[in-house]
Amino acid sequence: MNAGILGVGHYAPEKVLTNQDLEKMVDTSDEWIRTRTGIEERRIASDDMDTSDMAYEAAKNALEDADMQAEDLDMILVATVTPDTPFPSVATMLQHRLGANKVAAMDVSAACAGFMYGVITAQQFISNNAYKNILVVGVEKLSKITNWKDRNTCVLFGDGAGAAVIGPVSEDKGILSSELGSDGSGGEYLYQDDTLFMNGREVFKFAVRQMPESSVNVVKKIGLSEQDVDYLVPHQANIRIMEAARQRLGISEDKMSTQIKRYGNTSSASIPIALSEDVKAGKIKDNDLVVLVGFGGGLTWGAVALRW
């Protein structure tokens, strides 16, 4: 049984923090941020909105899109590095709040690749017929671990949530191939101590190599070529890293999601937010070959090729 995406949804907090706002907070400029990263603005959650609250809104949206109720779910996976608390997990909070039956629920920790780890984990349970419908959420309140005095990092990140309902689809549809990997030797390049620390240059070097490579790998695994890709949804960390993946596939600009402009890097939430935005805008059509690809702290990475 193939596993496919039956519905998508997202939630973005109302408060918009622009590059101009950041100019007043640290020594930076709109021009520097736009040209180096592609980011124009990001969303910041209010004090009374925690990670699980955003996850709940995105989950409701995805269930509605899939035309399903919480009772239809068999499992809940939440990718996040900014849970409300280390435990109980955001996934169990969501199970209770959505009113899902007493289904399996757990958080997945793989930083910005977390949503890909969640989707590919869900795929295993569906393809071996253990479960039918699985909710996968990617959600972050990065603002609570951001050092707002560090211009190297604070201009990059934002808050938000994205979700997808994964379920059985016909043999020629859904996830056709996947790839997951990690390299803990690069753990020192991106981690949370009190706040978030990042060696931007090292992460950049890793990402411009890994994201294009994983994108090509999942397409080759199904015997297709790079140009067969109809749409690319890369982790929205930096437009220059995303461009490296797009150019390696040799596809035109309109075939890649660029929600980074409006949301910045929302870590685990970036791929499902971009996917939800683009599906709802009609950019992804029935039968399109779509590649989702992410990388993150760990270091971690993951990709899928799927037939929409």
Ligand code: ACO
């Ligand atoms: N405003 C102005 N100047 C800045 C800013 C800023 N916000 N931030 C850094 N600079 C300065 C630096 O201090 C440096 O100055 P120096 O030359 O005097 O030392 C200069 O700009 C250039 O710095 P570089 O690091 O060379 O800039 P680069 O072009 O590499 O861009 C960036 C930096 C955007 C961080 C880039 O390296 C990058 O995107 N790296 C990957 C980051 C990433 O993807 N992180 C997410 C990982 S996913 C996850 O798990 C969270």
